[in-house]
Amino acid sequence: QDAATATAAAAAQAAIQKAAQRHVVVLATGGTIAGAGASAMNSASYTAAKVPVEQLLAGLPEVQEVARVTGEQVFQIASESFTNAELLTLAKRVSELAKQADVDGIVVTHGTDTMEETGFFLNLVVQTDKPIVLVGSMRPGTAISADGALNLLNAIGVAASGDAAGKGALVVMNDEIHTARDVAKLINIKTGAFVSQWGPLGMVVEGRNYWFRAPIKRHTTGSEFNIDEISELPAVEIAYSYGNVAPTVVEALGASGVKAIVHAGTGNGSVPNRIVPKLTELSEKGTIIVRSSRVPAGFVLRNAEQPDDKYDWVVAHDLNPQKARILAAVALTKTQDTKELQRIFWEY
Numbered sequence: 001q002d003a004a005t006a007t008a009a010a011a012a013q014a015a016i017q018k019a020a021q022r023h024v025v026v027l028a029t030g031g032t033i034a035g036a037g038a039s040a041m042n043s044a045s046y047t048a049a050k051v052p053v054e055q056l057l058a059g060l061p062e063v064q065e066v067a068r069v070t071g072e073q074v075f076q077i078a079s080e081s082f083t084n085a086e087l088l089t090l091a092k093r094v095s096e097l098a099k100q101a102d103v104d105g106i107v108v109t110h111g112t113d114t115m116e117e118t119g120f121f122l123n124l125v126v127q128t129d130k131p132i133v134l135v136g137s138m139r140p141g142t143a144i145s146a147d148g149a150l151n152l153l154n155a156i157g158v159a160a161s162g163d164a165a166g167k168g169a170l171v172v173m174n175d176e177i178h179t180a181r182d183v184a185k186l187i188n189i190k191t192g193a194f195v196s197q198w199g200p201l202g203m204v205v206e207g208r209n210y211w212f213r214a215p216i217k218r219h220t221t222g223s224e225f226n227i228d229e230i231s232e233l234p235a236v237e238i239a240y241s242y243g244n245v246a247p248t249v250v251e252a253l254g255a256s257g258v259k260a261i262v263h264a265g266t267g268n269g270s271v272p273n274r275i276v277p278k279l280t281e282l283s284e285k286g287t288i289i290v291r292s293s294r295v296p297a298g299f300v301l302r303n304a305e306q307p308d309d310k311y312d313w314v315v316a317h318d319l320n321p322q323k324a325r326i327l328a329a330v331a332l333t334k335t336q337d338t339k340e341l342q343r344i345f346w347e348y
C-alpha cells in the first residue's frame, strides 16, 4: 500500500515538473482581474483595467510551479469597450504565438462582460490545437476573497496541461472549465457568473484537471475560418425585442447599411408583428437577418414562430444574440449565401 502510494506520488510530482517546464504566454487585456478598488470592502465598486500583467504575475509566485510564464500587455481596457478592432488584434497575436514552437499554451486575461464573445471568436478563427484559455474575475484583486488569483492560476495550469489540447478556446472561472462556445455570463455580482447551458467540460481542483466531456461543434483546427486571412469584420448589429417595441431601432440599423441584423427575439425567437415587415423588407434588399432569442437557454427552431424558409432568414440555433453576432460576422467574411450561413450556424 505504502509503495503504491509513493509510486503514485512520484508520478504526480513528475507530471507537475513536466508541466512546469511548459511555456504559457499570458496576454493581458484588462477587466476586473486587473482591477483595483479603494478598499478591501469594495467587491463591486472599483476601477477595471488598472494593474499591469507583470504585477499580476508577480503577485502569484505559485504559477512558477505550474508553467514557465511570460506576460504581454495587449490592451488595458474594460471588456464592454472591446470593438472588432480589438478582436482582430488579439486573435492575430494568439495565432502568431500558437505557431511558435516554444509556446505550449496561451492564456487571455479579459473582462468578464464580453469574455464569451472574444472566447467564441478565438474558438472560430485561430487555427491551433494548443490550449487557448480565457480568464477573468468578478472581484478586483484588492477585495476580500478576490477570485482572480485562483482563476488565473487554474487558467495557466489548464493552458500548460497537455489534456486541454484540441478542445478549442476555453473559459476557466470559478474552478470550472467551459468551452468558450457554450459559456455565457448569466449572473452578475456573484463569482459563479459563468454558465454553459450544456454544462462545463470539467473542473480544476488543486491544480488538476478533471474532464467530463468535449466540445462537438467545429472549432480551431476544424474550422473553415482563419484569422490569418481576415483583415476586417462586417458590421453586424443586434435589435432587441420586447412588448411595445418600436420599429425605430430596426429602421435605423437598416438605414445604417449593416450587413446583418441579429434579432434578439422573445421566447423561441418570436418577432413582433410590427417588426416582421421591416425585417422582410431589409432581407429582400440583401441584409442578412439572424433570428436569435433573448432567452438565455434553449434554442431557436427553424420555421417555428416565423417562416424562415419563406423569408430567407437564418436561425441562430442555440447561440445567444451576442454570440450570433460573432458567428455572423465571421461567416460573412466568406459567404453572403443564406443557405451557407444557415449551415454554418448549425455546425459551429
Ligand SMILES: NC(=O)CC[C@H](N)C(=O)O
Pocket: 030, 031, 032, 033, 048, 077, 078, 079, 080, 110, 111, 112, 113, 114, 136, 137, 138, 139
Ligand atoms: N468582472 C468584470 O471583469 C467586469 C469588469 C468590466 N466591466 C469588464 O468587463 O471588463
